[in-house]
Amino acid sequence: MSPAHSTRAAASLLIVWALAALHTSARVCEAAEEQQQQTSSGKGVEVTLYPLLVRAPIFGATVNLPSVPSLPGTPGGDESGAASGSTDVALNSAYMAGILVESSRWFGEVYGLWAALSANRSTPRVNVDSDTYILNAMVGVRLFGGIAATGGVRAVRTKIDATLTLPALGRTVEGTTKPTLWDPMIGVDWKGSAGNRLIFNADFQGGGFGVGTDVDLSGDARVRWRPIRHMEIRFGYSVVHFKETVADVNIGALRRTLVVKQTLHGPEIGFGIVF
Numbered sequence: 001m002s003p004a005h006s007t008r009a010a011a012s013l014l015i016v017w018a019l020a021a022l023h024t025s026a027r028v029c030e031a032a033e034e035q036q037q038q039t040s041s042g043k044g045v046e047v048t049l050y051p052l053l054v055r056a057p058i059f060g061a062t063v064n065l066p067s068v069p070s071l072p073g074t075p076g077g078d079e080s081g082a083a084s085g086s087t088d089v090a091l092n093s094a095y096m097a098g099i100l101v102e103s104s105r106w107f108g109e110v111y112g113l114w115a116a117l118s119a120n121r122s123t124p125r126v127n128v129d130s131d132t133y134i135l136n137a138m139v140g141v142r143l144f145g146g147i148a149a150t151g152g153v154r155a156v157r158t159k160i161d162a163t164l165t166l167p168a169l170g171r172t173v174e175g176t177t178k179p180t181l182w183d184p185m186i187g188v189d190w191k192g193s194a195g196n197r198l199i200f201n202a203d204f205q206g207g208g209f210g211v212g213t214d215v216d217l218s219g220d221a222r223v224r225w226r227p228i229r230h231m232e233i234r235f236g237y238s239v240v241h242f243k244e245t246v247a248d249v250n251i252g253a254l255r256r257t258l259v260v261k262q263t264l265h266g267p268e269i270g271f272g273i274v275f
Contacts, residue, residue, distance in 0.1 A: 053270030
């Protein structure tokens with residue numbers, strides 16, 4: 001074979017080898033991209049850590065203070081009737097952190113919430129200061145169309161300082177308590193998406209059932225935006241309402257039962273780290 005023919009044959013083999021290498025590389029890239037899309041669409045297990053979510057809840061409360069001894073010379077026997085009052089709403093701040101583990105068929109979420117809340121009203125004079133701590137653990141199973149059934153437990157710890165001025169009795173009634181109550185919770189969750197960067201969630205949970213609190217209701221809707229692969233920005237709106245009855249609360253020098261209803265609702269914003 002002449003040198004020219006040998007050169008052309010070597011060049012042809014080199015071209016064929018290069019084309020084969022390019023084809024193989026393209027197939028590898030396609031497989032990697034397909035795997036990434038499957039993971040992003042929920043076919044794998046994904047973990048999102050939320051180190052900080054900030055809420056701006058609008059807080060209001062109703063407090064029912066129990067009967068107290070009447071002043072001498074006032075009608076009504078030995079005790080006045082139970083007194084109650086509602087606060088005006090007030091804008092407060094709350095902070096939350098949590099972790100979310102999810103796949104295409106199931107998910108689990110744990111988060112903690114702390115809120116220092118206060119509200120008052122002038123007629124009648126009512127003041128409620130509340131440090132609220134909530135620990136929520138929930139698991140869910142996807143059933144159809146993004147709908148999931150959920151179940152879990154929620155711990156609610158509230159330090160409540162309530163003051164109610166009773167002009168008819170000429171006195172101020174105060175109550176302080178800080179119970180920790182554990183509520184069984186059940187609910188429903190919905191998840192949707194628009195591509196790989198936008199995820200939509202909405203959920204509702206209800207519980208308490210008198211096991212812990214009398215009533216414990218919550219719901220939220222949120223948008224999770226992923227501008228880059230491992231970062232998530234979360235926007236949403238949430239509502240929490242619970243009613244608790246606490247026995248043996250010190251009301252002045254007496255021990256009585258205190259009933260408090262609290263409602264928090266407002267927007268939230270934060271970021272997550274996706275693994």
